[in-house]
Amino acid sequence: MASAPSSCAKSVEVMLNRSWAKLNLRSEKVTNWIRLVCARLGVRLHLLKRRVITWLNPPYRTIEVDGSLPSQLKKNTLYIVAEDGFQEQAAMLCPCGCAQILHLNLLPDERPVWRVLRNRDGTTSLRPSVWRKRGCHSHFWFRDSRVIWVNDLHK
Ligand SMILES: [Zn+2]
Structure with missing residues (x-):
């Protein structure tokens, strides 16, 4: 019975480590996704800016x-x-x-x-x-x- 808490603690530790690893992986994925979206959005914002400038100052x-x-x-x-x-x-x-x-x-x-x-x-x-x-x-x-x-x- 003495080993029960330690094995429980171990499994909790393993679970936490796995969760932490998943979380890290997820946060890395999320970070990459945000970077990608921002990069795409950045390009789109740039195009939008050009369009607005063209719209405000159309060519003759x-x-x-x-x-x-x-x-x-x-x-x-x-x-x-x-x-x-x-x-x-x-x-x-x-x-x-x-x-x-x-x-x-x-x-x-x-x-x-x-x-x-x-x-x-x-x-x-x-x-x-x-x-x-x-x-x-x-x-x-x-x-x-x-x-x-x-x-x-x-x-
Ligand atoms: Zn004038």
Whole structure:
């Protein structure tokens, strides 16, 4: 009878060790699972962030028009006016929302002059930046069909 408590204690110890081992194994599995989920979630969060940025700052469409601008300009659209095959001006609604039409000269013998760059991926860029000296004083770059505010570049 004297050995009963010790054998009981031993079996309890064995049980505890097994439980501890299982617990450790489980906690390792749980930790790995959490790491995996976080890694996947991290990637998803990254994609979500990009989507939100794209949604908040959608790329512009570039439309080439012959001769003259339409009477109503659409938002998020860069118009390139060409006549006889020569690009004369680019135009867009001011991206600040002030509803002013920005006319950007593309004729090289007049100043100021902008260059339209058509990128391989179908996007458009303008050079140099657009800086309104009057009105809303917007200052932005138009790169890869997106408006990049100059203030944002310095943040
Ligand atoms: Zn403006």
